[in-house]
Amino acid sequence: MLFNSIDFLIYFPIVVGGYFWLAHRWRWIWLLAASYYFYMSWRPQYALLLGFSTVVNYGIAIGIEQSDQQRRRRLLLLLAVLVNGGVLLTFKYFNFFATSVQALFDYFHLGVTLPLLHFLLPVGISFYTFQKFGYVMDVYRREIPAEKHLGYFALYSSFFPQLVAGPIERTGRLLPQLQQPHEFDYDRVASGLRYMAWGFFKKLVIADKAALVVNLIYQHPTNYEGWPLILATYLFAFQIYCDFSGYSDIAIGAARIMGIELMENFRQPYLSQSIGEFWRRWHISLSTWFRDYLYIPLGGNRVPVRRRYLNLFIVFVVSGLWHGANWTFVIWGALHGAYLVGELMLQKPFAALSRRLTLPDWPWFYRVLKVFFVFHLVTFTWIFFRANTLTDALYIVTHLLPTGLPTISAHNLPVNTFSLLIIGCAILGMETIEAMRQVNRFSFQLQPVWVRWSSYYAIVIFILLFGELYAKGQFIYFQF
Amino acid sequence: MTRIVTKLSALGLLILLTYGVLWLIPPKPYLVYSSILDKNARLVTLPAPRLIFVGGSGIALGLDSELIEARVKRPVLNMGVNAGFGLHYMLQQVKTAVQPGDIVVVVPEYEHFYGDLLEGDQNLLWALRIQPSMVWRLSWGQVMHMLPQFPVFIQQRIQEIIRTTPDPIYNRNAFTVRGDFVNHLDLPSAPLALYTIAEGRGLNQAAVQVLEDFQVAVQQQGAQAYLIYPAIAESFWTFGENRKAIETLNLTILRQNGIQPLTTPDDAVWPDEMFFDTVYHLTRQGRQLRSERIAESLVRLLHNKVAAKSQ
Numbered sequence: 001m002l003f004n005s006i007d008f009l010i011y012f013p014i015v016v017g018g019y020f021w022l023a024h025r026w027r028w029i030w031l032l033a034a035s036y037y038f039y040m041s042w043r044p045q046y047a048l049l050l051g052f053s054t055v056v057n058y059g060i061a062i063g064i065e066q067s068d069q070q071r072r073r074r075l076l077l078l079l080a081v082l083v084n085g086g087v088l089l090t091f092k093y094f095n096f097f098a099t100s101v102q103a104l105f106d107y108f109h110l111g112v113t114l115p116l117l118h119f120l121l122p123v124g125i126s127f128y129t130f131q132k133f134g135y136v137m138d139v140y141r142r143e144i145p146a147e148k149h150l151g152y153f154a155l156y157s158s159f160f161p162q163l164v165a166g167p168i169e170r171t172g173r174l175l176p177q178l179q180q181p182h183e184f185d186y187d188r189v190a191s192g193l194r195y196m197a198w199g200f201f202k203k204l205v206i207a208d209k210a211a212l213v214v215n216l217i218y219q220h221p222t223n224y225e226g227w228p229l230i231l232a233t234y235l236f237a238f239q240i241y242c243d244f245s246g247y248s249d250i251a252i253g254a255a256r257i258m259g260i261e262l263m264e265n266f267r268q269p270y271l272s273q274s275i276g277e278f279w280r281r282w283h284i285s286l287s288t289w290f291r292d293y294l295y296i297p298l299g300g301n302r303v304p305v306r307r308r309y310l311n312l313f314i315v316f317v318v319s320g321l322w323h324g325a326n327w328t329f330v331i332w333g334a335l336h337g338a339y340l341v342g343e344l345m346l347q348k349p350f351a352a353l354s355r356r357l358t359l360p361d362w363p364w365f366y367r368v369l370k371v372f373f374v375f376h377l378v379t380f381t382w383i384f385f386r387a388n389t390l391t392d393a394l395y396i397v398t399h400l401l402p403t404g405l406p407t408i409s410a411h412n413l414p415v416n417t418f419s420l421l422i423i424g425c426a427i428l429g430m431e432t433i434e435a436m437r438q439v440n441r442f443s444f445q446l447q448p449v450w451v452r453w454s455s456y457y458a459i460v461i462f463i464l465l466f467g468e469l470y471a472k473g474q475f476i477y478f479q480f
Numbered sequence: 481m482t483r484i485v486t487k488l489s490a491l492g493l494l495i496l497l498t499y500g501v502l503w504l505i506p507p508k509p510y511l512v513y514s515s516i517l518d519k520n521a522r523l524v525t526l527p528a529p530r531l532i533f534v535g536g537s538g539i540a541l542g543l544d545s546e547l548i549e550a551r552v553k554r555p556v557l558n559m560g561v562n563a564g565f566g567l568h569y570m571l572q573q574v575k576t577a578v579q580p581g582d583i584v585v586v587v588p589e590y591e592h593f594y595g596d597l598l599e600g601d602q603n604l605l606w607a608l609r610i611q612p613s614m615v616w617r618l619s620w621g622q623v624m625h626m627l628p629q630f631p632v633f634i635q636q637r638i639q640e641i642i643r644t645t646p647d648p649i650y651n652r653n654a655f656t657v658r659g660d661f662v663n664h665l666d667l668p669s670a671p672l673a674l675y676t677i678a679e680g681r682g683l684n685q686a687a688v689q690v691l692e693d694f695q696v697a698v699q700q701q702g703a704q705a706y707l708i709y710p711a712i713a714e715s716f717w718t719f720g721e722n723r724k725a726i727e728t729l730n731l732t733i734l735r736q737n738g739i740q741p742l743t744t745p746d747d748a749v750w751p752d753e754m755f756f757d758t759v760y761h762l763t764r765q766g767r768q769l770r771s772e773r774i775a776e777s778l779v780r781l782l783h784n785k786v787a788a789k790s791q
Contacts, residue, residue, distance in 0.1 A: 006628060020481070184481055186483055186484055189484055190484065193484075193488075453491075456491055457491065457494055457495075460491065460495055461495060461498060464495065464631050464634070464635075465634065465635055465638055466635070469631050469632055469635070
């Protein structure tokens with residue numbers, strides 16, 4: 001079930017109504033049933049996979065906690081790696097590795113044909129697998145106790161607002177909140193609804209409208225060169241931001257209505273002044289997951305500098321692969337890894353150069369320059385993220401340079417939609433600037449009633465009048 | 481809880497009011513949908529016995545009524561405008577205006593039988609905006625199907641309100657007095673977008689039933705109803721499982737033994753180069769050949785009727 005569907009508009013009030021109507025001791029059952037219903041609306045069979053992964057991780061974590069022998073604890077952790085990794089490998093990566101090895105076999109004319117699996121990728125598999133593996137790791141590190149109540153653990157593993165596209169929550173944050181009673185609170189519910197409305201605006205008005213142009217061009221990039229490719233790439237930068245952060249806002253808002261606080265996943269990432277900062281503002285729940293469960297176990301900052309750079313690069317390549325079983329994602333991750341290592345290596349020379357150019361004396365200009373530079377480095381990587389194949393990505397990279405003045409109508413683009421999209425981007429830009437000035441976008445509950453009502457009315461009417469209401473646009477991150 | 485429900489209801493009411501205002505703004509007189517008014521006026525005034533074609537844009541763009549009128553020697557009226565009105569609505573529109581001796585030729589499009597176009601899409605709301613009195617003839621199913629289309633209709637209304645000039649092709653003046661759409665006849669063809677009709681969905685039996693009910697109602701009024709399959713492009717006919725889906729539909733209609741098809745589905749398959757911009761919209765040449773074939777079927781039908789009467 002998509003958040004941007006009529007089904008969800010019916011489902012959500014029923015779930016929330018039932019949640020507050022029931023006594024606390026029954027709520028976990030209600031939410032668990034609702035979460036499985038939500039997940040099964042895509043493909044009922046995959047609920048079995050979710051259930052299997054839940055029960056196995058639940059059992060392993062209890063086994064780890066009850067064991068005093070370090071060897072046994074390690075073996076159980078290894079089992080968790082194998083089970084969770086096995087699930088991902090089977091359902092997400094098998095065909096990628098098989099076709100890559102097959103290409104190698106074909107190149108050497110070995111005459112071997114590898115079998116392919118014909119599963120449909122279960123929605124959100126990477127999210128819920130990582131969330132549960134993080135839980136087992138936390139128990140292994142004795143940071144949290146293993147959860148004994150299978151029902152609550154199953155709810156934590158399947159909580160519908162964040163099940164299919166995050167935020168990837170930490171057990172220590174989410175599980176206790178699910179166990180606590182929450183009363184209906186007007187201000188909290190209103191705040192959750194505002195979050196949801198903002199998320200719908202970003203998804204339906206900006207992301208889905210941008211998708212019309214982006215899909216048209218990225219589906220057959222070889223039909224274009226220059227400006228249309230540049231336009232589509234810039235638009236994709238906003239599409240993916242609004243799509244994913246829009247989803248996160250809806251998830252955070254939906255959970256907040258029920259009294260559960262999910263972590264912020266985005267903090268105006270395109271205003272970052274360095275790649276390192278970008279990754280502290282973009283998909284925060286995933287970045288911190290990789291930091292805690294991969295980068296630190298690899299040695300973190302406690303290793304020699306060269307090893308540290310290598311670790312960073314490895315983390316980003318793995319992050320690329322997490323996003324999708326395709327070489328385009330691997331390159332996307334590798335590019336970010338290279339950027340970050342380059343940034344660390346060149347930190348001192350850059351600082352010296354900027355001092356020489358007296359840039360720090362012009363703080364505002366210097367900041368804008370850095371934001372501009374980082375935004376364009378990131379946008380360049382989106383080419384690999386969005387392109388359907390590596391060949392397409394390379395074509396786009398080599399044909400980006402424009403040959404003349406920008407023309408749009410000549411390329412048969414939906415210009416009408418485009419003009420509306422400009423409005424959407426402008427509004428988003430305004431919001432971002434406001435956030436930069438530390439004017440909280442939802443602080444208008446302190447504003448006069450007419451300001452608040454005009455804002456609510458404007459956002460809803462804008463979604464209804466200009467949103468892609470029945471485009472059935474999947475959230476991009478569902479495929480991960 | 482009451483406080484938030486009250487406030488949300490108030491916001492909802494404001495939104496509904498906005499929708500109401502946007503609904504009430506009069507549509508531009510040159511809209512293609514406004515041709516319904518011209519067609520209905522002719523439907524009411526044209527003396528019987530007549531030949532009435534009912535369908536979507538396929539029949540609007542693909543019929544030469546003058547040619548047929550000359551061959552069949554009966555006044556012809558082409559009621560086709562848009563398949564998105566839904567088969568149900570198209571038939572409701574003519575049902576009460578049928579007179580003894582009329583022949584109604586229904587030319588539905590295949591999406592009326594597969595998927596949910598039987599009850600129409602947002603285009604039905606356009607039809608109702610042009611002709612609000614038709615609201616009272618809608619079935620409960622049509623109303624329920626139509627309501628979720630309202631936001632999309634309002635989005636289209638805004639674009640229409642903003643637009644200051646008529647669409648150069650699809651406008652009210654594109655129709656002849658007999659109801660044929662002719663603006664496309666001298667335009668170059670565009671590549672055809674192909675798709676599967678069924679997309680995993682089964683045949684909608686309710687659509688077949690609507691046709692049968694119409695035939696019974698028309699007979700009771702002393703007229704006759706027949707079916708003609710829509711003209712489609714050859715590549716569309718062979719695309720995916722389309723042929724199988726269309727043959728299943730034909731078999732179902734024949735088994736019902738109610739409304740009689742005057743032609744077979746493959747009679748209406750034409751080469752791709754005879755189509756204008758969609759797999760249903762014929763070019764000048766396609767329209768000519770197709771109209772001649774329809775005229776032959778109708779002449780044969782009327783001849784057989786006369787022969788049967790004289791025996």
